[in-house]
Amino acid sequence: MTEQAVDIDAPLNQNDYYRIAERCIPGAGLGGYSLPDDVRFIAERGEGSRVRSVDGRWYIDYVGGAGANIIGHCHPEVVEAVREQAGRGMHFFGTLNDLAVELAERLVGIVPCAEKVVLTTTGSEATFYAMRIARAFSGRTKVLKFEGAYHGNHDYSSFSLFPTEPADYPHGKPDSGGVPEALADTVLVAPYNDLDTAEGIIQEHRDDLALVIVEPVQRIIFAETRFLRGLRRICDENNVLLMFDEVVTGFRLALGGGQQFFGVTPDLASFGKVIGGGGPGGCVAGRADILDAANPKRKGRADYAYINGTLHGNPLGAAAGLATIQILEQPGFHDGLFAISDKLLSRLQQVLDRHGVPAIAAGRNSFWQILYMKEAPTSQLDIMTSNIDAVRRLDVELLRRGIYVLPGVRRFISSVNTDDDIERTEEALDSACREL
Ligand SMILES: Cc1ncc(COP(=O)(O)O)c(C=O)c1O
Structure with a gap:
């Protein structure tokens, strides 16, 4: 069947956009969360708490950029900061930029566990690199994650996200084709908020376990404070690193994130979303002795974790993030x-x-x-x-x-x-x- 050509001189409506998207984008969506066909829309603008479709319909926005838009769309101070930075340069690579350094300093000042930060572009990169850093630092390979937890789009995160029956802990199930089977031995899975099961697994695997990674709020489920405190104790007793994935909870549950809200300080934490103010931005924060594994002066050593990304510390994202944090501090x-x-x-x-x-x-x-x-x-x-x-x-x-x-x-x-x-x-x- 031949596709009807779109008249590029006429303004495109929603159906036109979807016709193009169906031709050019698998599933005509941006990933796992496409809207059902009869209610889907093409977003064209955001203002405060609302988004507008290309056909001019306004919606009250509770998706909130998956949590990135904590102050809504187009906050004037964020828009001004981004506009100003765009006029000074969208992107530099190979050297630090002033706003990336300012953002790092703010994060170290605000986040309880942050003695240093490694800047990334997204939350997925932050969790991925945190795992690599923890492995390089500890010389161990395995990570323990919790059932139902999402830590980003990389293979190590893609285990046991959507359980429909209890797992054979600590064996997890990959949620996607293309995830190498070999990784199943590397990623251990435990049920959330179940301290006894986690303790048993951590004790059994302590000699191979680099990291326990946990979300202070997993999807809609809040951690029990005793669970997070218990993980802190068990990780200390077994000499295993504890990491909070704060990509969602960071700056949302409190300025200092879930670790401030629950009063439990992890060794490492990942951030994204809010610290990019709706633009590119993420980081691994944590103890200086651990994060120094990412110091390129260690190149060639087994305790060096190679970190790199074209958009790491992007100044546009840093401008938006800094302006957002300033509003959150009010x-x-x-x-x-x-x-x-x-x-x-x-x-x-x-x-x-x-x-x-x-x-x-x-x-x-x-x-x-x-x-x-x-x-x-x-x-x-x-x-x-x-x-x-x-x-x-x-x-x-x-x-x-x-x-x-x-x-x-x-x-x-x-x-x-x-x-x-x-x-x-x-x-x-x-x-x-x-x-x-
Ligand atoms: C807890 C958590 N960690 C990591 C990520 C990945 O962040 P990003 O989508 O910025 O890569 C997400 C994204 O929703 C998340 O919710």
């Missing part, structure tokens, strides 16, 4: 964010209860998701074995009513969500419940 920022979150979640729960829908508005502290469960989940397995199809159907109805969420996926509140957003979201849920 007194009361997080209290304000969490108050919006409390309000939205309690209103949504009231709607669900009024309609007798057997679901909860799960989450807190700016994380949320509607789940067909009676009580908040404690593991990813709880979520995957709940009525996730019903969750997706409800989310699709929300999309139809102008609420931008990804069906079945955890979502975020940003500091610019307004009372009007909350009311409209409540109305949309009310109407969706009636429809279903």
Whole structure:
């Protein structure tokens, strides 16, 4: 069948864009989270808490750039910082730039575990390089991750993300074709928030284990404080490094991230999203003696971890990140964010209860998701074995009513969500419940 050519002189509408995308991009999407065909849209602009499609429809945005847009779209101070930097240079490679150094200093000043930082471009690179650094530092190979945890798009992260039955711990399952089988011996998996199982695995593998990596909030599930404290103790007792993946929780749960929120300091932590202000940016933060493994003066030694990336420390991302952090540092920022979150979640729960829908508005502290469960989940397995199809159907109805969420996926509140957003979201849920 021949494709109908697009008239490039006429303004393109959404269908035109999708026709082109279907021809040029596998699945006409950007990865695992394409919207269903009947509610998909092409985003064209963002303003505050809203995004607009190329066809001019506005949505209330709870996807929030997967958590990167903690202060919404186009905050004037961020736009100004990026504009100014764009006029001074988009990118330098091979030498440091002034804003990358300023960002590093701010991170070291703010993040409890950060004595030094290795700047990257994304959160995935940060977790990938943290694993390499931990291996070079310790001389050991294995890493322990938790079931349901996502640490980015590399092969070491792609194990046991979507469990539908209990695993044969510590053996994980690859979630993607193309992940070498050999890696399964390198990545150990334990159930989240289950200290006893983690302790058994860590003790058994302590001589080969370089790193335990954990998210302080795994998807929508908050770690129990005793779990994080317990991991700290067990890692110390077994001489294994502890790392928090703070790509999502960093600067969101508190200025100093999950480690400040829970009061537990890891040896290493990864950051992304907010520190790039919606642009490129990520880092590995941690103890100086560990991060010095990345010092290129060690080249040729077994305890040297080679780190490199064209866009590492990109000044545009650093400009956006620094401007964002400055806003987050204003007194009361997080209290304000969490108050919006409390309000939205309690209103949504009231709607669900009024309609007798057997679901909860799960989450807190700016994380949320509607789940067909009676009580908040404690593991990813709880979520995957709940009525996730019903969750997706409800989310699709929300999309139809102008609420931008990804069906079945955890979502975020940003500091610019307004009372009007909350009311409209409540109305949309009310109407969706009636429809279903
Ligand atoms: C906890 C966590 N770690 C790592 C990543 C990967 O970050 P990026 O998408 O910037 O590579 C993500 C992305 O969503 C994440 O949620």
